[in-house]
Amino acid sequence: xxxxxxxxxxxxxxxxxxxxxxxxxxxxxxxxxxxxxxxxxxxxxxxxxxxxxxxxxxxxxxxxxxxxxxxxxxxxxxxxxxxxxxxxxxxxxxxxxxxxxxxxxxxxxxxxxxxxxxxxxxxxxxxxxxxxxxxxxxxxxxxxxxxxxxxxxxxxxxxxxxxxxxxxxxxxxxxxxxxxxxxxxxxxxxxxxxxxxxxxxxxxxxxxxxxxxxxxxxxxxxxxx
Ligand code: GRF
Numbered sequence: 001x002x003x004x005x006x007x008x009x010x011x012x013x014x015x016x017x018x019x020x021x022x023x024x025x026x027x028x029x030x031x032x033x034x035x036x037x038x039x040x041x042x043x044x045x046x047x048x049x050x051x052x053x054x055x056x057x058x059x060x061x062x063x064x065x066x067x068x069x070x071x072x073x074x075x076x077x078x079x080x081x082x083x084x085x086x087x088x089x090x091x092x093x094x095x096x097x098x099x100x101x102x103x104x105x106x107x108x109x110x111x112x113x114x115x116x117x118x119x120x121x122x123x124x125x126x127x128x129x130x131x132x133x134x135x136x137x138x139x140x141x142x143x144x145x146x147x148x149x150x151x152x153x154x155x156x157x158x159x160x161x162x163x164x165x166x167x168x169x170x171x172x173x174x175x176x177x178x179x180x181x182x183x184x185x186x187x188x189x190x191x192x193x194x195x196x197x198x199x200x201x202x203x204x205x206x207x208x209x210x211x212x213x214x215x216x217x218x219x220x221x222x223x224x225x
Pocket of ligand 1: 009012015089108109110
């Protein structure tokens with residue numbers, strides 16, 4: 001079973017959904033630890049309540065980004081993870097850190113990349129009049145919110161939407177696709193090869209707005225309500 005370290009900065013709902021999947025037996029990984037750059041991250045209490053070790057590496061105690069990255073990497077490495085999962089981790093990581101975990105560092109971003117990298121993605125999608133929005137899991141590369149795409153889910157933007165309703169619709173899909181990506185990695189079906197994603201996943205859910213599709217049952221769960 002692979003070992004996973006999750007990095008958070010706040011609420012931790014993506015982390016919580018992965019922990020719940022492990023607890024219910026739908027995800028066969030060991031969550032070795034949850035690390036946060038903020039001591040007040042809500043998700044730390046959730047992780048601790050699940051019996052998962054937590055650590056804080058407070059970025060405010062470092063002047064240089066590289067020093068923060070190095071201490072964070074040292075903290076991660078004490079758990080010897082096979083996979084490092086960024087789940088609402090709000091610090092930009094330097095080249096050196098990203099290279100150290102090349103091919104085993106993934107992120108979730110609340111937009112259909114390459115649209116809307118950076119912050120306030122839901123507000124920007126509304127401001128631009130986008131009719132389709134969504135979320136992306138990708139391997140992390142040194143460029144912020146870029147990197148080979150593993151899986152995406154799309155949702156409609158409704159006329160009545162505001163930032164909160166759109167964010168909630170996207171978040172429900174984030175929880176679905178992050179579980180898929182971590183499961184694929186854990187099962188040895190997902191890797192980074194020559195800078196591209198190599199994925200051995202069934203394609204039999206064609207026609208639904210999640211890609212790669214993963215079979216009728218899983219795909220149905222990933223459709224918006
Ligand atoms: C999510 O929308 C994630 O995509 C983004 O930050 C948010 C974190 O939410 N990077 P949570 O902490 O997982 O609840």
